[in-house]
Amino acid sequence: MDYGLSTMDWRIVVDLPGLSAAEQMAADERLAREPIPTVRFFAWDPPALSWGFRQRVPTWLARALRSAQGIEGVERPTGGGIAVHGSDVSLSVVVPRRQDRSLEALMQAVCGSAAHLCRSYGAAADTAPHQDCGGQITYCLAELSPYAVMIGGRKVAGFALRRYPQTWLIQGSLLVRPLRGALRAAMPALAVQRLEGRAVSLAEAVAEAVTEAGAAERWGAHWASWWEDDFADCEHADDADCSHLRHPVLNLRNPC
Helix, strand or coil: CCCCCCCCCCEEEEECCCCCHHHHHHHHHHHHCCCCCEEEEECCCCCEEEECCCCCCCHHHHHHHHHCCCCEEEECCCCCCEEEECCEEEEEEEEECCCCCCHHHHHHHHHHHHHHHHHHCCCCEEECCCCCCCCCCCEHHHCCCCCEEEECCEEEEEEEEEECCCEEEEEEEEECCCCCHHHHHHCCHHHHHHHHHHECCHHHHHCCCCCHHHHHHHHHHHHHHHHHHHHHHHHCCCHHHHHHHCCHHHCCCCCC
């Protein structure tokens, strides 16, 4: 079947918490092996720390996973730094590979959909496509990256990409509420300080209660229309408008 991304039918999955961190990533890998346009939204319970594909696990993280009660750890199939889960909505987007498909437009559409979600709650969110990470990311939400969504100069979401034989897998996370206490306690004080200064949750930005379940449901309900708007805009834009995404997406270690 020829999936034209601006008009295709999406398989949309909104998963309730309950899977372990390893099961969540295994679910994404299974989806990535099927050339069916799919987006999966999910939350993490128990909370978890994840790290990018083949990234070296720092000593503090290995120690925290051994000693912390109720916190899991898992390697993601995509790249990027350490991500915190338990008060976020994560999403996984699977797109069939096609020679004429613009990777720039894919990433712009995913970032754009996250910005649309934030704006639907009243936050002045925008994508930050020109931000160069300048090297490997350590903490996803605390550092600049090419595929990010910002609110008031602070990062609320980030994304990374990996190529599979028949598909592209895009994974990302949007911080809905402030870090849970167990995660704060498990992380180095400097990492927590950086996150508090450079990241912002959607609930903090709009100064009202927002839940992961509510955000996931809203994102899923509007996914197709938000995707189509942003994907079409970038597909028809001049190359210069999306050229900032051209090179990094080919690297599965690319930051989130």
